[in-house]
Amino acid sequence: MHLMCGTIANPVDSGRAIVRVGAASMGQGFFLLFAAVSVITALTVVLARNPIHSALALMACFLQISAIFVLLGAPLLAVIQIFVYVGAIMVLFLFVIMMIDVREAVLQRFVPGGNLPALVLLGLLGIEMLALVLWSDRFSATEPVAVSSGDEVRQLGTTLFADYLLPFEVASVILLAALVGAIVLARRESG
């Protein structure tokens, strides 16, 4: 930041540069905040003993991830994330937690060291992915490619209904099948 300000002599340009650098570091600060909170809440999901605490932490994690979607320039996806995950899926989870008795689950101990092969597998997976990401130079892009300006929702809808019509139909059939299946599975046997 100091280097950038020092090299620019024109005060107007330097002011603009400061504004740009300030905006960039503000974006980084917001990203770090959302990422830290989402990782902490994700750890809470896994480590909490009470499933209700896990569900509430998962809700907070989804909110942080939707904020990260806003940072990524996809506000429509952020809204969908809040509607579907926080509005529908978490309510479903909380209803099921209310329907069944979780007191026994609260009492059972959670020992992370109980499953050694799974721990080794997880460690290997994490180390492998971190090494791939950190060593590869394909992920070093700092500026997003400028897409053609226009309405995001319109572009998305045109692409979805023109190029991806068949996957869209298949997804709606899958949702219908899931609806029918959930009703059939959760229905009490009538005689």
Add this chain to the structure above:
Amino acid sequence: MVPLSWYILLGVVLFVVGAAGVLLRRNILVVLMSLELLLNSVNINFIAFGHYHGDLRGRIFAIFVIAITAAEVAVALGILVALVRNKSTLKVDDVTMMKG
């Protein structure tokens, strides 16, 4: 701007945490929630790559992932309710009815 690798690293961390929940926890509800976490980390990757390469397909696939996740959760919770009604347990290890 935030570098692309930061988003990828966040996806990696969330994926490992979710995989730890799936593999280490024995409570079925927490296993399902960790599955949601896995799918969300993949969504972050999709949207980050799409944003940095100027491609709309990342968002399209994220929308499909969200739709399929909603279907998966509905069916999984239906199975869970039926399971708890038949066999009052929430532990993954106790569900061995399909084993020969």
